[in-house]
Amino acid sequence: MTAAPTTAPPRPVDADRLPLASIGFVLVAMETMPAGLLPVIADGMNTTEGTVGLFVSAYALGTVIVTMPAITLTRGMRRKPLLLTVIAGLIIANSVTAVSSDVTLSLVTRFIAGAFSGIIWGMLAAYGRRISPARYAGLSLSIVSVGAPVGFALGTPLGSSLGMTFDWRWAFLGLTAVAVIAGALIVILRAQPKSSREARILSFWSAGGEPYVSQCSGDCCRTRT
Numbered sequence: 244m245t246a247a248p249t250t251a252p253p254r255p256v257d258a259d260r261l262p263l264a265s266i267g268f269v270l271v272a273m274e275t276m277p278a279g280l281l282p283v284i285a286d287g288m289n290t291t292e293g294t295v296g297l298f299v300s301a302y303a304l305g306t307v308i309v310t311m312p313a314i315t316l317t318r319g320m321r322r323k324p325l326l327l328t329v330i331a332g333l334i335i336a337n338s339v340t341a342v343s344s345d346v347t348l349s350l351v352t353r354f355i356a357g358a359f360s361g362i363i364w365g366m367l368a369a370y371g372r373r374i375s376p377a378r379y380a381g382l383s384l385s386i387v388s389v390g391a392p393v394g395f396a397l398g399t400p401l402g403s404s405l406g407m408t409f410d411w412r413w414a415f416l417g418l419t420a421v422a423v424i425a426g427a428l429i430v431i432l433r434a435q436p437k438s439s440r441e442a443r444i445l446s447f448w449s450a451g452g453e454p455y456v457s458q459c460s461g462d463c464c465r466t467r468t
């Protein structure tokens with residue numbers, strides 16, 4: 244008898260989760276970085292530090308307002324095109340902030356960047372799980388989530404250092420560059436996960452020699468033995 248071909252188990256960690264972690268870093272660093280650059284931004288835009296502080300508020304407000312509606316309104320959309328579109332919008336909004344000399348325009352683009360951030364936060368963790376093998380869903384979620392605390396810990400100091408050394412605009416453009424690279428890697432490294440409607444599939448696996456059924460619906464997976 245010919246032995247049945249075996250397939251290698253999926254790797255627990257793939258490079259396709261790292262760009263998602265990088266996006267998480269960008270989202271947090273983009274929100275908090277102006278707090279470390281208040282004097283230089285105020286001098287560069289001929290305004291007060293209190294007004295520059297509104298850059299953080301405008302971004303956070305956009306995130307708060309958009310996150311929950313975005314989860315509902317984008318539920319049936321294909322994840323990868325949506326994610327890439329929103330990342331592109333985030334890149335454009337942040338780049339406009341970097342080159343703007345008008346405070347009002349900067350506040351508007353900060354709010355828009357925060358809104359795009361809210362859409363990404365609403366889907367980032369679920370996207371990371373859905374492009375991963377079911378057995379490694381928890382590990383993948385941990386990898387995707389690591390970008391946020393790194394952003395809190397290092398984003399503001401790195402941005403402040405770059406802004407003080409060169410110019411505050413370069414700190415914003417640096418985050419744009421990281422987002423561009425992460426978006427390009429998302430395009431290259433992973434296939435399109437299905438939308439929530441298309442993800443209602445019935446798959447058969449093997450666990451410990453006994454078959455079981457895993458049914459996926461929406462962004463969550465439920466297993467039945």
